[in-house]
């Protein structure tokens with residue numbers, strides 16, 4: 602059962618999530634247009650830039666901070682909680698990002714930003730967040746309403762980048778985003794179900810099948826590793842873990858000694874040409890050290906010239922690997938029953 606053709610994918614992917622994932626290049630372009638159309642007023646924010654959100658909406662902020670790297674000129678923080686960092690002042694800009702507009706942590710952070718008097722900007726399809734923003738006169742970047750929240754990662758990434766530029770936290774990457782969208786299109790074709798049966802995401806999905814993957818990133822690829830982990834959780838419905846280099850060389854590497862006794866664990870190292878040379882050396886060495894106890898391991902490098910291209914290529918790759926992993930398990934990647942159950946219980950209490 603290792604068929605990952607279009608027919609095999611459609612047999613389990615009832616909601617056609619695969620086509621939404623493959624729409625990433627278009628999402629990047631559409632997000633640029635949506636920010637432009639929202640006509641946000643540039644406002645210098647010496648207090649830094651905070652992205653408040655959860656899941657796919659938060660990871661867009663983390664990916665944006667990674668793409669910017671040392672092109673950021675002010676602190677950029679991600680708030681995945683009911684509140685904001687203790688240092689937040691009225692001089693900060695807070696982007697409240699929630700696809701549904703109904704995520705309670707993000708709604709609480711939105712309120713907290715209002716109490717502090719920080720500049721607020723909202724990105725959402727609607728829900729309570731849009732209603733609150735409307736009532737408060739807070740500008741909204743409207744999102745298209747036909748996706749699973751986690752599929753809208755291209756939107757949350759680009760909107761965070763654009764708002765970072767508008768509030769003086771970083772230079773504008775507008776043209777870099779545009780070029781990256783075109784670059785990603787070619788990858789989407791190559792890696793789609795209709796593409797070759799031995800394409801990179803299909804090969805990785807087959808290699809990880811039946812294992813618990815640990816995804817390791819560093820620098821640019823750290824938040825991408827986390828994205829892969831969460832996509833494995835939500836799409837493939839398996840445990841998965843993310844770790845960072847060089848930190849994992851100071852603890853986690855030792856744990857691999859016991860890996861084979863406890864189960865089938867695999868590793869994916871997300872490499873990038875721009876990483877510190879010693880980190881790149883550590884990736885290769887770590888992969889060699891863990892190979893006796895790892896069920897499988899992969900080292901993949903982002904494709905493209907710019908940081909944006911390379912990061913987006915790895916996001917797309919991880920999204921497709923997680924989807925193909927679901928197909929290999931014979932399950933529909935779209936529903937997230939555990940999350941829905943938890944939300945129902947929380948709503949009752």
Ligand SMILES: O=P(O)(O)OC[C@H]1O[C@@H](O)[C@@H](O)[C@@H](O)[C@@H]1O
Pocket residue numbers: 655656657658698699700701702703704707750751835940
């Ligand atoms: O972007 P919103 O709608 O706030 O969702 C944030 C997160 O919520 C979770 O419960 C899941 O649905 C995730 O896939 C999603 O990324």
